[in-house]
Amino acid sequence: MLRVPSPYRPRVAAPIARVAGLDYGVLDELLGYQLRRAQVAMFLAFHAATRGEAITPPRFTALVLVGANPGIGQSTLGQVLGIARSGAMMMTDWMEERGLAERRRRPGDGRSWGVHLTARGEKLLALLKRRVAAEDRKRAAVLNSRERRELLRLLGKLAG
Amino acid sequence: MLRVPSPYRPRVAAPIARVAGLDYGVLDELLGYQLRRAQVAMFLAFHAATRGEAITPPRFTALVLVGANPGIGQSTLGQVLGIARSGAMMMTDWMEERGLAERRRRPGDGRSWGVHLTARGEKLLALLKRRVAAEDRKRAAVLNSRERRELLRLLGKLAG
DNA sequence: GCGGAATGTTATAGACCATTACAATTCCCC
DNA sequence: GGGGAATTGTAATGGTCTATAACATTCCGC
Numbered sequence: 001m002l003r004v005p006s007p008y009r010p011r012v013a014a015p016i017a018r019v020a021g022l023d024y025g026v027l028d029e030l031l032g033y034q035l036r037r038a039q040v041a042m043f044l045a046f047h048a049a050t051r052g053e054a055i056t057p058p059r060f061t062a063l064v065l066v067g068a069n070p071g072i073g074q075s076t077l078g079q080v081l082g083i084a085r086s087g088a089m090m091m092t093d094w095m096e097e098r099g100l101a102e103r104r105r106r107p108g109d110g111r112s113w114g115v116h117l118t119a120r121g122e123k124l125l126a127l128l129k130r131r132v133a134a135e136d137r138k139r140a141a142v143l144n145s146r147e148r149r150e151l152l153r154l155l156g157k158l159a160g
Numbered sequence: 161m162l163r164v165p166s167p168y169r170p171r172v173a174a175p176i177a178r179v180a181g182l183d184y185g186v187l188d189e190l191l192g193y194q195l196r197r198a199q200v201a202m203f204l205a206f207h208a209a210t211r212g213e214a215i216t217p218p219r220f221t222a223l224v225l226v227g228a229n230p231g232i233g234q235s236t237l238g239q240v241l242g243i244a245r246s247g248a249m250m251m252t253d254w255m256e257e258r259g260l261a262e263r264r265r266r267p268g269d270g271r272s273w274g275v276h277l278t279a280r281g282e283k284l285l286a287l288l289k290r291r292v293a294a295e296d297r298k299r300a301a302v303l304n305s306r307e308r309r310e311l312l313r314l315l316g317k318l319a320g
Numbered sequence: 321g322c323g324g325a326a327t328g329t330t331a332t333a334g335a336c337c338a339t340t341a342c343a344a345t346t347c348c349c350c
Numbered sequence: 351g352g353g354g355a356a357t358t359g360t361a362a363t364g365g366t367c368t369a370t371a372a373c374a375t376t377c378c379g380c
Contacts, residue, residue: 016242025228068185082176
C-alpha cells in the first residue's frame, strides 16, 4: 500500500553521551544544554518509532496539523513549524509528491491554497500517531505520571 | 581584541508559534514536541546572548569542555557533542583557525592530539559563560527556583 | 482604482553533519 | 615479540535542511 520511502538519514545519529570523569563545567546548570540533551534522546526514540518511513519530526508535525486542520494554509503551517514560507512550501511539496496530501483552491481567496490529507495520508498518519505516541510514552517511562505532567507543564511555561 | 567573526545565521530563525484557534491534535501530549518547542525558545535566547560572536550551541559546548578539560581528545569531544569524529575535527579546526584553541601532541600516544584553549580562547569563554548563563536565567525567570531545579532533574532523568 | 500587505513560488546559497576511505599508531592476545 | 584488530585523526564527498531574496498574483482599505 504505502510506497517504500526514499532513503533517509537522521540529522543526529548519536546521543549526547555522558562521559565519566569529564568536567562539564557550567553546562550542568544550563537549562538550554539539558533541554538539548533530552531532546536528542527523544528524537532518537522518534526515529526508532518511525523507522522505514522517512519521517522527520517536522514532517510528522505537518501531517498531524493538516490532519487536524484540513485546509490549513501554508503560511500558517510554516509559523507552527517555525520555518520560513519557502520551507513550508517544500514541506507541502513533499507531502503531495508522496500522495499524502493535496492542495485545493480556497473559495474566497485566490492567493492561497488549502492543504488536505488524502486517504493515504490519513492512513499513514494514523499509523504514525500510534507508533510515535507509544514510543514517546515508552521513553518517558522513567517518569511517573505526575512527573510527566509536571514536565509538560514546565516546558509549556518555558516555551511561552 | 577579538576579531570580528564571520557572519553567522542561526539555523532556526523563528520560534515555534502558538497559533490561536488551531487544533494541535496529539502534539500537545507528546513530550518530544513540547521539548522541541522549549528548546527552540531557549536556542533563540542563546542566540541573542551571543550576538555578534558567531557562536552556536555546539561551539559553546566545545569551548566549555576544552576549558574545563584541557588536553581533551577529539574523539571524546565528538562523543559529548553527539557528532561524528569528522565533525569534532571540523569543530577543532574552527577553534584553531580563530586562535581560540590549539592542538598539542600528547605524550605517550602518537595518534591523538590534545586540545587546549589559548589565552584568547579563555577570554572569550569567560565572556560567553557570563552572557549565556545570564540569558539562560533570564529566560527561565518564568519558573521559580524550585520549578527550575525540578525541570533540570526531570530532563536529566529523560536524557538518561 | 491604487498602494500596500499577504500568499505562494522559484532560485540560490550556506551551514551542518554523516559516511566512507585512509594512514599512522597503539593495543592485545597468542 | 609479532601480527591482526582497534583507535585516533584526517580528507573528500554528498545530502538535507533552511534562510534570504526576488517575483507574480491576489486581496484589502482608503
